[in-house]
Amino acid sequence: MSFIINFIRAVLDAMLELFSFGRKGISNKLPIFVKTNTGKQISLNLDPEWNISNVKRLVAPSLGISPDEVKIIFAGKELEDCTRISECDLGTQSVLHAVKSRSRSEIETKSKKCLETLFDDENVGDVPSKPLSSTLVDLQLKGEERRDSESNIKAKAHFFVHCPECKKLCRGKLRVRCNICKGGCFTVHRDPECWDDVLVPKKIQGHCESKEIACMSDEENGLPFAEFYFKCAEHGSGGEKDYAAPLTLIKMNLKKVPCLACGDISDPVLVFPCVAGHTSCLDCFKLYCISRLQERQFISHREFGYTLACPVNCENSFIQEIHHFKLLEKDYYDRYQQFGAEEFVLQSGGVLCPQPNCGMGILVDENCNRVHCQNGCNFVFCKICKQGYHIGDCLPESAISNNMSVSEFSVNPSRVAGARWDEASKIAIQVTTKPCPKCRTATERAGGCMHMACTRAGCNFEWCWICQTEWTRDCMAAHWFG
Amino acid sequence: MSCPAERRLRKELLELLTNPMPGIYIDEEKVAKNINEWIVTIEGAEKTIYEGETFQLQFSFNEKYPFDSPTVLFIGKIPVHSHIYSNGHICLSILTDDWTPALSVGAVCLSIRSMLSSATKKERPPDDMIYTRTCSKNPKKTKWFFHDDTV
């Protein structure tokens, strides 16, 4: 009986609340969506001062149940009645999930819960708790740090992402969904405690109420796994498909560590994955990347891609998540991608087009010396000497400029006009650059010595400008200079 | 806002002026004019073969400092030492291959001073003649074969 009275009262309250929107205006209301597992979507304007019990009363009528029976799930956690909306890290257009509690006892534990929040250590699994975002504040911290920071940050989680929408470094928010149906109405069985919990698949189980029938996996206990992902917290939520790559090395500088390069204390910072945890401000990180990029000192790592290690040359300090390089300005990022692609080509036995201003990476046929820059400038060249393609043996370097007409160019009418200029710069480039005899990367000669060192990372071959072979003591004696 | 290189150099300067290192003096006036060019005076340490002599080091920094090493050479009177060429170039691995942004002007000065202190004989490097005739003006462009592992 009391159940029905409660229900009617709830409906009335809900209606009153809906009417009150008109009076209060919409100034600080938060528009959100509530999805039910029966397939309904309700849009609501929430007052940040409300708590979850208000939301339950608003939603219950659409589910045809009492507010007591409603569970509200957000970001992998069931939210408690007394949690305030402003504590939940909801953005506009966020999606909450509302479902009917499965059992009577679940409802009872829950209503007690709010009074006993201090003692909720046992039974953590199914008990409604704080929003996931606030339990995650210390995910990036360990042991001692966690203790001393507890007092000075009550703030929200501080994850960082590279947002493709805002095109910059943004604060990020962690979200979770079911690994089977991808539905967001998912409750985790334990909080993630480290990056691995979040980034490595199938670490944490939970249960899914996105569909009317709970999702089941092939695991022993039949439970599905949590699938974590990140969103940008700085632009209005673009719905459930709005992802951003987490930048795991960007951290809040809670310990006020000065930048290893400029010495400033800034926030946030990038902490290299070395044992020492060398820390750099973001400006210096960009500077570091740019200077290494210009010297082609990035490394093609088999697992991580085209990347860099800690500038102090620490062991095992490669940046694993190459999205960090998206922090570079567009021009530099483009160059990063280009160099990365070229490096890939070279490592797979390909060649770079020798035409000035082209440099297109071309994968070649092992048995054929004729290379066509098909997707670039259309130049046809010899794989071995990098001059215009020819039949027979490669000509010695000095004979080439006189014999240009012998080379077979594939004539592209649109390029004929520019050919003279190309020819001129081709001669210029022969004067100042020669390919490294080992990796064939064009190397400029600087200064008076004939002693060259290939600057390409991983090659570093020392060679002689004259002999175009390895630099030897004989070279020093015979033609160190001049 | 100044660039990171400049901020870093100002911090290093302040540190060296507030906590000076023995036998190492910064030409403050010169630095004040241009933060990217430093002149540092080094005194030969007591009880070494350079006791009583002073030498001047010139540091030049580019905008990539401290990710790029500074260019460091002796100017004026060049110490006679087996790792120092008569044109002022220094064969010291931390100035090129082993440079890291964790090093600093102070650290470089200390290493150079201790390199001087450890010498027992005043002599030029064996390849001094040919090197000084052929090398680039910038010692960083030299691919050094470090004379031994102790430097």
Ligand SMILES: [Zn+2]
């Ligand atoms: Zn964004």
Ligand SMILES: [Zn+2]
């Ligand atoms: Zn599911």
Ligand SMILES: [Zn+2]
């Ligand atoms: Zn910095």
Ligand SMILES: [Zn+2]
């Ligand atoms: Zn490190």
Ligand SMILES: [Zn+2]
């Ligand atoms: Zn091409």
Ligand SMILES: [Zn+2]
């Ligand atoms: Zn050829």
Ligand SMILES: [Zn+2]
């Ligand atoms: Zn090479």
Ligand SMILES: [Zn+2]
């Ligand atoms: Zn040679």
